[in-house]
Amino acid sequence: MNLGRSVVAAAIVAGTMGIGAAQAQQVGDVAAGRKLAGEWCSACHVVDPGATRGGTDLAPPFATLAADPRTTEFRLRAFLMTPHQNMPDFRLSRSETDDLIGYILSLRRP
């Protein structure tokens, strides 16, 4: 019987590909992502949806990113895994990336 193994494999495939998971399934740890965002991202981005001040004009508030229909888990991941102009190269670990993505997507209003 190989059922156990294929369930695990399916979970891994779903996890890596993240098909439609952005909406359906929670990515990362939202609370941890919020903490990371406060430490690393808040110098430039408004990370808290309640905040009206802070950050810089150049960097979009996270709530604005979340509200943009073009923002998906896939896009955020691609963005965070590649170095960018105007943004420091954080060299985020996989779980830190997941947590930050989870937090940003959690700001999305239905």
Ligand code: HEC
């Ligand atoms: C030194 C300032 C700075 C810091 C710190 C910073 N960012 Fe940014 N970020 C920017 C700027 C500026 C932009 C606008 C992108 C551009 O036009 O170059 C941006 C854009 C983005 C975008 C938008 C990508 C898109 O699709 O348009 C995301 C997502 C993002 N940042 C995530 C983060 C996260 C997560 C952190 C913390 C780990 C972070 N940023 C920290 C300056 C910063």
